Amino acid sequence: MSENSAKMHLFALIIPPGLEDLALSEIRDKNIADFSIRDRSPGVIECEANTKTMLQMTLALKIPTRILLRLDNFKVRDFPKLFKKISKIKWSQWYVSTPEIIKVSANKSRLIHSDKIEKTIREGMEKYFKGNPPKQKWVEKVANCPMATLHAYLSEDIMQISLDLSGKELYTRGRTHVGKAPIRENLAAAFLKFSDFEKASHILDPMAGSGTLIFEAIHYRDPIINKKQAWESFKIFENVNKDELAETAPIQAKRFNANELDKNTYMALQENLSTKTTVTFSNEDAFTFKYPESIDLVIANPPWGERVKIKGGKKDFYLKILDKFKGRRICLILPRDNELPKEVLDKAKVLNLKSGGFPIIYACWDL
Ligand SMILES: C[S@@+](CC[C@H](N)C(=O)[O-])C[C@H]1O[C@@H](n2cnc3c(N)ncnc32)[C@H](O)[C@@H]1O
Missing domain, CATH: 3.30.2300 (THUMP fold)
Structure with a gap:
């Protein structure tokens, strides 16, 4: 690193509103300590750090949408x-x-x-x-x-000029195969964090779609080094060695099961997770399939009845999932209008947010 690495910068982590605390705990997970928080508002955490720490965040963090370098501000x-x-x-x-x-x-x-x-x-x-x-x-x-x-x-009348350090949104991780209704990668990472997924030893996604949740779980601690970042074209960072910023600390060994009913989506799922030897795949109906007893976390993004339709209505479908996996921790991404009875929802730890403008909840049960 050049002497530039000591230079301090002001920058903002842009985060889906509601996920700010999870984003901060992700920073702690990744052992990035050398920064200070200057300001905080819904969806924005303003930080100050040196070049190395700031750029490390662009490679390591999975929950923010983008990181904006504050360049200048003036009255106009x-x-x-x-x-x-x-x-x-x-x-x-x-x-x-x-x-x-x-x-x-x-x-x-x-x-x-x-x-x-x-x-x-x-x-x-x-x-x-x-x-x-x-x-x-x-x-x-x-x-x-x-x-x-x-x-x-x-x-x-105050103009603030900022630059997006990554160019493309941080949640673009370069995957090519997508299903009908994929969840955004940064939301998936936040949900995993909310589920305490690192404490689980065997994770199942029974309606895995194109596999976003399992992909994010496997790669949670892998810095994104293959993707070109906009900051690599900044003259001011010309002496920064990207490889030195990317400290890898893999997640603790886990097993994963990924199940998906739809044939085409199942093919995309296998493609996306093809190199992952820890994943067992199945192409079955989630409700009749028999899963290994060792599964201790079930995490799923079931259909919301919008893009992927639900036969028999949302309430019965979601209750059936909770019944099927009783005895394990179950975490579901659901529309806010999910029709579940209040007494069922009251038993869950719930996160409220929006996905693509659509109100959703992420709910975890230990039933
Ligand atoms: C909202 S999508 C999941 C999207 C996934 N999180 C992703 O990022 O690609 C819901 C998936 O559940 C699957 N599904 C619906 N009913 C199912 C069932 N009974 N068994 C297994 N999969 C099912 C659908 O085919 C669909 O791919």
């Missing part, structure tokens, strides 16, 4: 000032040209027209790059890295 009430401020930021530390995506949001401010704000930012950056063209060698070196999306957030 007119377009000429915005143009001037933007054209004076040293963009060559972060980009080789104006970014493909600039996301603008503006509220309670004199400048409110987001298209015009974006246009002014682009013009300011173009002026900067005209006067400070990047070296061709560097442009070629970073050509296959994703470009950091620039976030421009204007509130009460």
